[in-house]
Amino acid sequence: MSTTLNAPPLPARAAKGLVLLICCAVVILPFVSVVSTSLATREQVTRSGGLVLIPDEISFAAYDAILSGGVVTRAMLVSLFVTFGGTALSLISTALLAYGLSRLGSFGHRPLLMIVLFALLFTPGIIPSYLVVKSLGLVDSYWSLALPVMINAFNVIILRAFFMELPEEIIDSARIDGAGDVAILWRIVLPLSKGVLAVIALFYGVGYWNAFFAALLYLNDFSMWPLQLVLRTYVVNQTQLGVDQLGVSGQALPPQESLQMAILVLSIIPILLVYPFVQRHFTKGVLIGAVKG
Incomplete structure (x- = not known):
């Protein structure tokens, strides 16, 4: 009632x-x-x-045309390579840095933490970033798409907070059994952090997959462009896709609208396929690591 x-x-x-x-x-x-x-x-x-x-x-004529080995096919392979490789590098480096910062009293703990917090509050401009990448000889290299953004300060803070919430008794018992920091991280900390690691990996993966501005700045070779930059060129800027770009010959091309929308669908599908498997980890992976108690 x-x-x-x-x-x-x-x-x-x-x-x-x-x-x-x-x-x-x-x-x-x-x-x-x-x-x-x-x-x-x-x-x-x-x-x-x-x-x-x-x-x-x-x-399916539009998909047959853009996946026939031309610029779109090559760009999609580049995006997959950069996304998987960059996400793996970012996840490894972020986990190592966050674990080191979560151990109070470790070597260089406070200065490194101040650097991470400074990077969280202040981001470099376009010109300084380009000059650094150019001085390192990374222009026209796929490393220019990964190294400048390999560690995200926000993700480090989240992962550090989660590591600090893990029970100290488990880590102390592992030290008593003779385990070092590497063994503790690999056998205890990381298995207990699958949820937050999945969330961080999704953050990095979406960032690498959707990034186009870094490629626009650092990649002068058209054949090295990722899918998002091709999407910007042929969909946003309305550049016509021809036989030379698609790598097809002897057949009539589908309408430009269908080709452009097919490229857009290909740029969305990977995120739609991955997100449902990671979505259930968001509350557990982010909130537990960011809220005390």
């Missing part, structure tokens, strides 16, 4: 449901339109004026 009395009236619940439905439609419909346009035929795209909401006939 009390539950019924305390429940909001029916018009209020209906209004909330309507607002929620409208918000979902605003979010979902553009994505559906992008996917539908990438799968539409030339006649459907021409008839609809550029964007298709529900295709009458499904065609």
